[in-house]
Amino acid sequence: MTQLAANSQEYYDLFREVKSLIDENSSNKLNQYREEAIEKFKSLGGFPTTKVEDYKYTNIDSIFGYDYGIDLKNLSSKLPFKNECDIPVKDAYTLYLRNGYFIPNEDLTELEKKGIIVCTLQEASLKHEDLFTKYYNKKAGESDHSIVALNTAFAEDGLFIFVPEKTELDKPIQLLNFLHATSDLLINARHLFIVESQAKVQFLDCTHALDCRKFLTNTVVELFAEKNAKAEYYNLQNQFDKSTILLNLFVGQKRDSEVITTILSLHAEKIRNNVAVDLEDENCDNHTYGLYLAGAKEHVDNFTAINHIAPHCNSWEHFKGILNGKATTAFCGRIHVYKDAQKTEAYQTNNNLVLSNNAKANTKPQLIIEADDVSCSHGATVGQLDEEAIYYLQTRGIPYNEAYRLMMTAFMNEVTEKIQIPELKERIEKLITNKMLGKITYCEACNNKCVDQ
Amino acid sequence: MIKITDLHAEIDGKEILKGLSLEVKAGEVHAIMGPNGAGKSTLANVLSGNEAYEVTKGEVLFEGKDLLDLSVEDRAKEGLFLGFQYPVEIPGVSMINFLKIAHAEHRKYRGLEPLSASEFLKLLKEKKALVEIDSKLTNRSVNEGFSGGEKKKNEIFQMAMLDPKLAILDETDSGLDIDALRIVAGGVNKLRRKDNATIIITHYQRLLEHIVPDFVHVLADGKIVKSGPKELALELEEKGYDWLTR
Structure with a gap:
């Protein structure tokens, strides 16, 4: 590689400058990955x-x-607020984070009683060294996305969750990450979730911006589902007008496992999601879902790669979006069926509903098929609202606004109906309606009204 | 019930209705027949408030109120029902939810609380029996994947649920086999009362063997060109429309 462009060089130099400070605030184990990562960047x-x-x-x-x-010295162990937030799901084990750093609370004890390990990545790298070494950066390290390498170089800490064999949780684990800063901030959040064989767990990951600052979160999540494990991961992206969200989600699946991931993009200035799924062993099921609502000048880009490495695996991918105002969205779905992955079934759909003349939806399916006995399909649509259907509803006495709302909810239904946490499903449907009616989507109890400032 | 006077309406600048007048009283069933392109469906759409059509002249009084001044939904809630020639499929909106919302809107308009869940289900069951509609259909999305006959039955089912004062049935018989026709007609007959009225728009005399009208009108080139008793339908079947439009 020749010369880096200015912005990239600046971050490269910054790393060199602050590396000792990062090292000081992190663990030796984590530090071992930085040098290689920055060179990869x-x-x-x-x-x-x-x-x-x-x-x-x-x-x-x-x-x-x-x-x-x-912020390289994020040593605060306190939450920056009195907890009165309108949290997504009330019936859950809730874990709190501040700018990506985990802050232990009492729900942690409950989880520990069930044998689940929840701690910071730093702690995991010391106390659970084997697990850490086995999994940390295993998927992210192979990624060709430079922002992932940047995260590995800069991330000092993050959340580690290990769900042991045959453990089933009665409630979802909810992560609430609060962004809190007195200046505009880049946050490299990093999480590692391991679901051992025959364990079953649901994760809900949600980030709130507490200050009217420009926040850029560059998050890396690695989720491993071992033999016969079942894991669900929901990411709720509902921040405010100045937030930029970069999510890099890696899923690794072993034999007979099932993973459902759903990314719900409701509110931010710019969102880019990179999802990479590796179906490494036979008979895995993967569901990768997303919905996005983009209005005003919002931008949402979903980039997904489903890798069928082993035979007899199934994947279903469905992303649906509604665009209004001057919003732009992109969907790129790559299904890669490796040579040995016979009897693969892989399905992909992307549907866009474009409500305004100035909004623009881009969609790009990519199938790379090296095996010869597979069943794959993809479909993409970009359409407008069915005015005839609205008229039909109106002739039954349903007012225009209500008919409109019904149509939006119906469009999103194919994704929302797959949300396995009823409380979350209900909340998402409400948030969709609110956004469609031009109301706020962020939490109503929040003191902080950041919109349009 | 409804009094239409000198109604003119156009779509995309093309005049379709050219001075149509018609009065329907409570307890009556009127059939409107006529050749293709005469303006039959336009009349149905104009009365229900489809914005694609523009009324350029004329007046419509519905129970004494200026109908043309009302929104589509308010016309429905005043008691006007349009049975579509081509019912629209709405994937993702369940029949039950749709009916529940529509029914509640009608009640709200009259200052009433929505029915309780059990009351609503009871009503649903009762009306389903009336049109012999399969429970499987009411558990699906509105009209999605319904056959032609099922869609038409579903229109009559909705009519039964919403209990309109005036129902306008646009080509309800088209695409129906004889059994479905019998069920649809049976439903309409059962809903017939002294205080409501029906306008049947049809191409064929066949439906009128099942739903006997009080009056038959011939609509041609945007106007009613002939009105008469039910026997007029038979005459039309025999002679066609040419003798009236020449």
Whole structure:
């Protein structure tokens, strides 16, 4: 690689400058990954611009061109607020994070009683070294996305959850990450979730911005489902007008496992989700879902790669979006069926409902099939609201607004009906309605009204 | 019930209704027949408030109120029902939810609370029996994947649920086999009362063997060109429309 462009060089230099400080605030184990990661960041060419095919619709370079602060001494162990927030799910084990750093609370004890290990990554790297070494950066380290390498270089800490064999949880584990800062901030959040064989768990990951600052979160989540495990991971992206969300989600599945991931993109200035799923052993089921509502000048880009490495695996992928105002969205879904992955069944659908003349939806399915006995399909639609259906509803006495709301909810139904946490499903449906009616979508109890400031 | 006077309406600048007048009183069933392109469906759409059509002249009084001044939904809640020629499929909106909302809106308009869940289910069951509609259909999305006959039955089922004062049935017989026709007609007959009225728009005399109208009107080139008793339908069947439009 020749010279890095200015923004990338700046971060490369910054790393060199602050590496000792990062090391000091992290663990030796975590530090061992940094050097290789920053060089990988460099060799991948740094931040991609829209000239890079996989980033055609989202300019990462310009996102990092903004002068964000970076907090390397986040040692606060307190939550920055009195907990009166309108949390997504009340019936859950709730874990709190501040700017990506885990802050233990009493729900942790309950989880520990059930044998679940919940701790910081630093602690895991010391106390559970075998597990840490076996899993940490195993998927992320193979990624060709330079922002993932950047995260590995900079992330000092994060959350570690280990669900032991045959453990089933009665309630979801809910992660509430609060962004709190006195200046604009870049956060490299990093989580590692391991679901052991025959264990069953639901994760709900939700980030709230508490201050009217520009926040850029570059999050890496690695989720491993061992033999016959069942894991669900929901990511609720509902921040505010100045937030940029970069989510890099890696899923590794072993034999007979089932994983459902759902990304719910409701509110942020810019969102880019990279999802990579590896079906490594036979007979895995994977469901990768997403819904996005983008209005005003919001931008949502979902980039997914489902890798069928082993035979007899099934995957279902469905992303649905509604666009309004001057919103832009992109969906790129890549299904890669490896040579040995015979009897693969892989299905992919992306549907877009475009409500305004100025909104733009891009969609790009990609199938790479190397095996010869597989069943794959993909479908993409970009359409407008069915005015005739609204008229039909109106002739039955249903007012226009209500008919409109019904149509929106119906459109999203194929994704929302797959949410396995009833309370979350209900809440998402309400949030969709609110957003469609132009109301706020973030939590109503929040003192902080960041919209349009 | 409804009094239409000198109604003119156009779509995309093309005049379709050219001075149509018609009065329907409570307890009556009127049939409107006529050749293709005469304006039959336009009349149905104009009365129910489809915005694609523009009324350029004329007046419609519905129970003494200026109908053309009302929104689509308010016309429905005043008691006007349109049975669609081509009922729209609405994936993702369940029949039950749709009916529940529509029924509650009608009640709200009259200052009433929505029915309780059990009351609503009771009503649903009662009306389902009336049109012999399969429970499987009411558990699905609105009209989604319904056969032609099921869609038409579903229109009559909705009519039964909403209990309108005036029902306009647009080509309800089209695409029906004889059994479905019998069920649909049977449903309409059972809903017939002294205080409601029906306008049947149809191409064929066949439906009128099952639903006997009090009056038959011939609509041609945007106007009613002939009105008469039910026997007029038979005459039309025999002679066609040419002798009236020449």
